[in-house]
Amino acid sequence: MKAMVLRAPWELVQDDVARPRVTGGDVLVRVTHSGICGTDFKIFTGAIPVSYPRIMGHEMVGETVERGDRVIVDPELYCGACFHCRIGQTHLCPHGILLGRDANGGFADYVTAPASHVFRLPASIDSQTAPLIQVLTTCLHAQRQINIVAGESAVVLGLGVTGQLHVQLAKARGASPVIGITRSAEKRALADTLGADLTIPAGDGAVEKIREATEGRGADVIIETTGVLPSVASGIAMARSGGRLLLFGIITAKEGALPFYDLYFKELALMSARVAKTEDYPDSIDLVERGIVRLDPLVSDVMPLAELKTAIGRLGSDSGPRMKIILDHRS
DSSP: OEEEEEEETTEEEEEEOOOOOOOTTEEEEEEEEEEEOHHHHHHHHTSSOOOSSBOOOOEEEEEETTTOOEEEEOOEEOOSSSHHHHTTOGGGOTTOEEBTTTBOOSSBSEEEEEGGGEEEOOTTSOTTTTTHHHHHHHHHHHHHHHTOOTTOOEEEEOOSHHHHHHHHHHHHTTOSSEEEEOSOHHHHHHHHHTTOSEEEOSSTTHHHHHHHHTTTSOEEEEEEOSOOHHHHHHHHHHEEEEEEEEEOSOOOOSOOOOOHHHHHHTTOEEEEOOSOOTTHHHHHHHHHHTTSSOOGGGEEEEEEGGGHHHHHHHHTSOOSOOOEEEEETTO
């Protein structure tokens, strides 16, 4: 089969490799579309170490070879027997692996996954946007951690792909107002169309505008999606006393300045969320099928699988308000 193979950091080539073998309980999926995310870029550059050669890709949809069902694959595999798995924290399994990082993934003609990790897609969901459901599951899992109550105010810091999904989920949970913050005018305009009650440019004056929109208190919930420490500091300033701060963006900094005293004085609850659980997939599919969450406006580029190296390079550039890049394996 054809596959995009990473032989070493920055060394990505198209190659002919053996089709993955199907063992007991596994399903063979012919991949038709996949999505690229920041994790793929970090694996490509070597920032996230993997064993080589490696086929990347963990956002993937396709058709089962045996039955021809359209499906999405949950790439987070777990052992099912450890302490975390036994108490329902399968996403924290110390023996777990991510397809595309710890084992070969979806940037290929075929991929295998356990039957328990393959979910049928309804006809109403386009395969070209369906890889985004994997991203949606991580946002849904995260918002379940903070349990937004109807009528609470919610601020989303950063309006990239995950920020736009968080805006829609917070709105669906009844948050009011839902406020999006970013420097990008284009992304603010997109958030306006996806349900944000208010969008604000990042920078000076943003904290005061949040207070004006929340009767001077600050927001009940802050969802930080950028993973940048100055944005976390802004979130602390925007939160009301007794509020909650969700650290959704992956922070890799080992040190930095934050207003730690404000965390104490405002008695803020800090929460983080890692990946998703298998049970988040049916609910995410349902949200998209019912039109509560829209995925199509989040796709900015569709490219052939053979152009993966170019597509990943675009993730590392600063050219324009790029959103999700989808790879079409059929072209």
